Amino acid sequence: xxVNTSISAKDVGEECRKSGFDLPxxxxxxxxxxxxxxxxxxxxxxxxxxxxxxxxxxxxxVDSFHLDGFIRRIPGLPAKPVCRDLGAGAxxxxxxxxxxxxxxxxxxxxxxxxRAGFMRAFLATCPLPGVEVLHGRAEECLAGLEPADLIxxxxxxxxxxxxxxxxxxxxxxxxxxxxxNEPVGQTLPPGWHVLDVYxxxxxxxxxxKRFLQALGRARNG
Numbered sequence: 471x472x473v474n475t476s477i478s479a480k481d482v483g484e485e486c487r488k489s490g491f492d493l494p495x496x497x498x499x500x501x502x503x504x505x506x507x508x509x510x511x512x513x514x515x516x517x518x519x520x521x522x523x524x525x526x527x528x529x530x531x532v533d534s535f536h537l538d539g540f541i542r543r544i545p546g547l548p549a550k551p552v553c554r555d556l557g558a559g560a561x562x563x564x565x566x567x568x569x570x571x572x573x574x575x576x577x578x579x580x581x582x583x584x585r586a587g588f589m590r591a592f593l594a595t596c597p598l599p600g601v602e603v604l605h606g607r608a609e610e611c612l613a614g615l616e617p618a619d620l621i622x623x624x625x626x627x628x629x630x631x632x633x634x635x636x637x638x639x640x641x642x643x644x645x646x647x648x649x650x651n652e653p654v655g656q657t658l659p660p661g662w663h664v665l666d667v668y669x670x671x672x673x674x675x676x677x678x679k680r681f682l683q684a685l686g687r688a689r690n691g
Contacts, residue, residue, distance in 0.1 A: 477505045477523050485527050489673065491535045493570070500569045500596055501531065507592045508560060515584050517560035528673040533624070533649055533680065534566035540668050540682045541571055541620070546643055550574040551619035554639070556608050557581075557626035561589045563649065564622070568598040574619070575600040579611050609635075617641040624649035633662055633685065645686040651677045654685070663688050 479495070479502040486493050486501070493501075505523045512518055520526045541547070551574040555564040558578035568576055578601065580586045586605035593601060604611040608626070612618075621636050621644070623629075629648055636646060645665055648654065653667060665684040672678055 477502050482527070485524055489528055489532045497569045501566060503596050504565060504592060511588050517585060517588060530562050531566045532672050534563040534570070536668065536670050537563050537567050537649070537682060538570040541647065544645060544665060544684050548574070548619050552616060553577065553620040553622065554579055554612065554618045555622045557623065558589065559585050561592065563624060565589065565592065565598070568601050572599045577602050577604050579604045579608050581607050612639045617644065619644045621646045629654050633659055640687060642687060645684050648683045648685065650681050650683065651679065653681050654683055658685065661688050
């Protein structure tokens with residue numbers, strides 16, 4: 471894959487600072503490579519909604535910056551967690567997240583062939599520690615694998631359906647992190663409880679308010 475280098479690391483760093491994140495130079499360089507690849511592929515296969523790279527950064531990639539800090543404070547997460555990112559799409563939030571948070575192993579699970587192909591092509595040019603792409607339906611990809619310590623979901627399916635779906639794919643002490651525009655509320659199905667909730671805002675005209683929510687399995691559930 472030949473990456474368009476029209477988006478400079480300097481410009482990416484400036485835009486990140488506008489969102490309140492002063493990131494290390496190596497991370498900025500990787501983000502610039504990712505944005506160049508993503509915008510190039512996006513012109514022919516519509517990987518993400520926003521067309522301008524600045525909009526992609528401020529409305530999509532910035533979620534990964536917030537997620538980095540959120541995951542680090544989840545209580546009880548192992549030092550080297552096994553993580554699954556369901557419905558990874560074009561690698562959001564997982565690829566930018568792994569540029570910052572690189573503990574354990576991280577699987578990007580995606581059913582759509584073109585999106586999985588994009589992630590594999592990018593990771594071939596910009597390897598990230600412990601990251602792999604699993605192409606196929608989530609239930610097929612996860613069947614037979616060791617249970618995960620952490621499962622991430624952004625719009626993979628409604629949380630009411632997601633929690634029973636992932637239960638057998640998590641360790642008893644594992645948790646799920648949801649990226650959503652609304653909190654799940656106080657009523658969860660039996661066997662689940664809220665570990666942490668974080669609210670933040672992004673530079674978007676619609677739905678600027680976002681939530682990160684860590685849900686754990688109750689020990690008596």
